[in-house]
Amino acid sequence: MGLLGQKRVPMVCRITFYCGAGILLAPAFTTIEGMSAKRSMTALADDPKPTPNNTIHAELGEPVKPQTFSRALKFFVADVTDRSGNAQPMLVYKPRNGIFLDRTPVEITREGLTTCLKSANMLALDRDSADFILAVYLFRFGLSDSSGMDFFGKVELAVVVKNPKTGKSQQVTATGTSIAGAAILKKNIQKNVLEDINNALGDALRNLLRGEKLRDAVTALDVSAGDKTPPVGTAPPAAEKPTGKK
Amino acid sequence: MRAIRMAMAVAVFAAVLPALAKDPEAQFKSVEAKHFARAEGVELSPEFADYLYAELRAELTKAKLFGQVIGEGEVVDAADAPASIIIEGNITEYKKGSAVKDRLIGFGAGWRSLKLDTTVKRRSDQSIMVSPQIHVRSSPRWKDKVLAKEAAHQIVKELKEALKEKGAAK
Numbered sequence: 001m002g003l004l005g006q007k008r009v010p011m012v013c014r015i016t017f018y019c020g021a022g023i024l025l026a027p028a029f030t031t032i033e034g035m036s037a038k039r040s041m042t043a044l045a046d047d048p049k050p051t052p053n054n055t056i057h058a059e060l061g062e063p064v065k066p067q068t069f070s071r072a073l074k075f076f077v078a079d080v081t082d083r084s085g086n087a088q089p090m091l092v093y094k095p096r097n098g099i100f101l102d103r104t105p106v107e108i109t110r111e112g113l114t115t116c117l118k119s120a121n122m123l124a125l126d127r128d129s130a131d132f133i134l135a136v137y138l139f140r141f142g143l144s145d146s147s148g149m150d151f152f153g154k155v156e157l158a159v160v161v162k163n164p165k166t167g168k169s170q171q172v173t174a175t176g177t178s179i180a181g182a183a184i185l186k187k188n189i190q191k192n193v194l195e196d197i198n199n200a201l202g203d204a205l206r207n208l209l210r211g212e213k214l215r216d217a218v219t220a221l222d223v224s225a226g227d228k229t230p231p232v233g234t235a236p237p238a239a240e241k242p243t244g245k246k
Numbered sequence: 247m248r249a250i251r252m253a254m255a256v257a258v259f260a261a262v263l264p265a266l267a268k269d270p271e272a273q274f275k276s277v278e279a280k281h282f283a284r285a286e287g288v289e290l291s292p293e294f295a296d297y298l299y300a301e302l303r304a305e306l307t308k309a310k311l312f313g314q315v316i317g318e319g320e321v322v323d324a325a326d327a328p329a330s331i332i333i334e335g336n337i338t339e340y341k342k343g344s345a346v347k348d349r350l351i352g353f354g355a356g357w358r359s360l361k362l363d364t365t366v367k368r369r370s371d372q373s374i375m376v377s378p379q380i381h382v383r384s385s386p387r388w389k390d391k392v393l394a395k396e397a398a399h400q401i402v403k404e405l406k407e408a409l410k411e412k413g414a415a416k
Contacts, residue, residue: 177300
């Protein structure tokens with residue numbers, strides 16, 4: 001069935017009608033297509049790009065003093081892996097032409113953790129001299145959804161603490177949060193976002209290094225200094241590697 | 247005339263003096279805020295609990311009653327334990343409200359509502375110092391996290407008042 005009655009209208013008329021309708025509707029379709037293309041072009045143009053003006057340098061403000069253990073221990077930071085699944089890990093704030101980090105969250109976290117351990121003389125220079133090897137998995141780094149009246153910075157990480165002598169390992173989770181005030185001027189937004197991320201990172205590292213979970217893990221994994229021989233068949237347990245959120 | 251000017255200057259100085267005074271010393275060495283648990287049937291995301299925790303810590307820092315606001319599960323020196331407190335709680339009720347009622351009726355009808363049971367304990371002996379029950383409401387047109395912000399503010403306000411009363415009783 002067409003728009004016209006099939007029985008009473010001759011074919012010539014029908015063809016003429018559809019051609020006419022096509023001619024009339026063509027500009028409308030063209031306009032819609034044009035608008036759609038324009039919108040996608042605008043979206044591409046709106047996608048923020050990193051420039052020196054919208055790039056911030058996030059780093060740990062003051063090194064966190066780790067807790068003291070029963071004996072002097074050395075930690076080696078082996079791997080820091082980004083498990084956030086974020087396609088743009090350096091873009092921390094999208095509106096207003098965006099705010100970018102100058103380094104990846106992995107680099108910032110590694111630097112922060114090593115700085116903290118170094119400040120307390122707990123950083124091992126290599127794997128062989130370390131009492132424990134740390135593998136860090138980063139689940140969140142940056143801003144999270146807030147009430148709209150402030151910025152909510154959040155850093156979530158899981159650390160696999162491994163004793164290289166026994167091959168045993170345990171997972172420790174840590175979270176850092178920070179709230180910073182909202183702002184209207186771009187300069188102030190950048191300042192607040194930077195402060196928020198720095199504080200959240202410091203909080204996460206503090207939560208890790210001064211946490212009861214790390215203390216319990218170290219206590220459980222630490223063996224007497226005399227026992228140096230690694231037991232047979234103690235391959236790193238792949239199943240203990242965190243694959244997602246807790 | 248000169249005496250009046252002098253008197254005015256003295257009055258202004260006396261009025262400004264309390265503001266210039268140093269902040270009072272922190273009453274407690276440390277405070278630890280914990281993530282609030284959700285009662286059965288409370289339909290709130292885990293992010294809400296995270297945000298409430300962050301807001302509570304921010305409000306505790308602002309209150310200047312505590313030397314340190316530590317994160318959940320951080321170690322505290324045994325010597326500092328008697329002067330340290332822990333804040334924990336439970337989200338007992340959440341009503342998401344009705345935007346239609348809010349628009350048609352107004353005057354607070356259809357607002358979101360959140361109820362929390364909070365417990366403030368002394369770290370050393372786990373004795374309960376104060377256990378305020380918080381009830382906050384907000385318009386459904388706002389994000390639910392506004393409730394967390396208001397709840398955190400209320401918790402710290404109640405805590406401040408309770409500590410002031412205890413201080414006055416002593």
